[in-house]
Amino acid sequence: MSDIENSTKRTLDRAYLLKQSYGLYSKKFWTLFRIALVPALLAYLWHYFFRFVARQMSAAGWLGFKSGKLALVIAMGWIGDGFYWIVSSFFFAAVAATLLGEADKENPAISDAFTQARARIGALTALALLCWTVFWLGRAVAGYAMMGALDRLHFDPGFYAMVAILSIPSVLLAGLLARLALSIPVMMDQPATSLKEALRTSVEKTEGWELFFMMFLVKSTIVGLGLSWLVNHGLDWLWQRGMLTQTTFPWFSRAVYICVAAAVESPLFIAFSLLYRDSSLPREEALSATAFE
Secondary structure (H helix, E strand, C coil): CCHHHHHHHHHCCHHHHHHHHHHHHHHCHHHHHHHHHHHHHHHHHHHHHHHHHHHHHHHCCCCCCCCCCHHHHHHHHHHHHHHHHHHHHHHHHHHHHHHHCCCCCCCCCHHHHHHHHHHCHHHHHHHHHHHHHHHHHHHHHHHHHHHHHHHHCCCCCCHHHHHHHHHHHHHHHHHHHHHHCCHHHHHHHCCCCCHHHHHHHHHHHCCCCHHHHHHHHHHHHHHHHHHHHHHHHHHHHHHHCCCCCCCHHHHHHHHHHHHHHHHHCHHHHHHHHHHHHHHCCCHHHHHHHHHCC
């Protein structure tokens, strides 16, 4: 590794990346929020569409745990959440393209943010499904093993402790998959790069950052749960005071949840994008880019 690469790596400590990520999130909040509304709305519509299809299939007797139907149940579980990973990868690409693009575009059009993402939709979809499949299989195997171990030990930790215990494999898997996440900024910054080469670059640049992104994910999850709790209490408060009716409550609550989802997902993608950008620049250029944000 060259002296410049060593110097750059020393500047990229965890506190620095965390501070810069939230600083940029604050400064470009409305730009990122407007970009996020599109995938957040798609994800919400998919939620209702998928539930409708699943109910229809269940009513027709296509879903169940009997022989011959279990495979369809498993496939539906994979498809259901797989779509969210594809949408998130597309949103991540739009965030990366925006942050790595021209500095003078303070308020880019929404269509501009997704132009580069649309150009690599095939690679983004393949990457999302690869990561989701690894996560899905790993989580299922780990959860089954942990439940079996607890059962053999005749140990019942209680509901909340059980949720925390079963979340451990998910956090560990997320940390490992974070090694592949810089593939998206690579493809947005270098459109001609193949997915294979982008994956290789990502693995090189994320060495030693697994724990940071595990903690980032845990923190983001806690913040998201806290916001959901506040939103639920806020909606109840409005309902109890007659500010929402049976007609307006469903529509208003959906709009609020979509906005919350659009607001909270950006920081992690910003952190990945900044890690790629600053690890790809000499020390002086990285500091200069930060100074003008």
